[in-house]
Amino acid sequence: MFLDTVIIFGAGSSIAKKLIKKIKCSQIICISKHLKKKELPKNSKLFDDFHLHKTEIKKLIKRKKITALFLNNFTVDNLILKKKKSELQKEINENIINVFEYSKEISEIMIENNFGRLIYFSSSRGLNSDIGISGYSISKNGLLGLMKSFSKEFSRFNITSNCISLGFFDSPLFHKIDKSLKKKNAF
Secondary structure (H helix, E strand, O other): OOEEEEEEEOOOOHHHHHHHHHOOEEEEEEEOOOOOHHHOOOOEEEEOOOOOOHHHHHHHHOOOOEEEEEOOOOOOOEOHHHOOHHHHHHHHHHHHHHHHHHHHHHHHHHHHHOOEEEEEEEEHHHHHOOOOEHHHHHHHHHHHHHHHHHHHHHHHHOEEEEEEEEOOOOOHHHHHOOHHHHHHOOO
């Protein structure tokens, strides 16, 4: 399927970099503080901050069929009894609040265009939880609620909202996982 415009939040993540190389579309808009323009195909625009460049981005996506991908995967590994409120708040801000705000902003344009696709990336590990990832698990489960709410509220505007819950795959994060956990999960 050939897409019109894809906007990727969290475009500097390892999975996003792989997706960017595979996506077939007219225009890719990448939001990342860590990505370099030279890493992107010619049909891409790079912005370090959505809110700072919101007006310019909105001009680029007005009257386009937009697919928005949200690859926010921030975590602070820590046991529940040791987890600080500030650590939990950071995970919730990065994985839910920011995604909520971006989704709202993009949805306004999708409503005007009477078309849109919101695709959130979650994690099977986050949804099933594990030792030391309580905040990550809380935020990834909250992402499902966010996805369902957008789905119900915006379907009348031809906007869909879905969540992909990835399992283990070869990534920098995978290499940090304890060997006993990999063995437990048949890796």
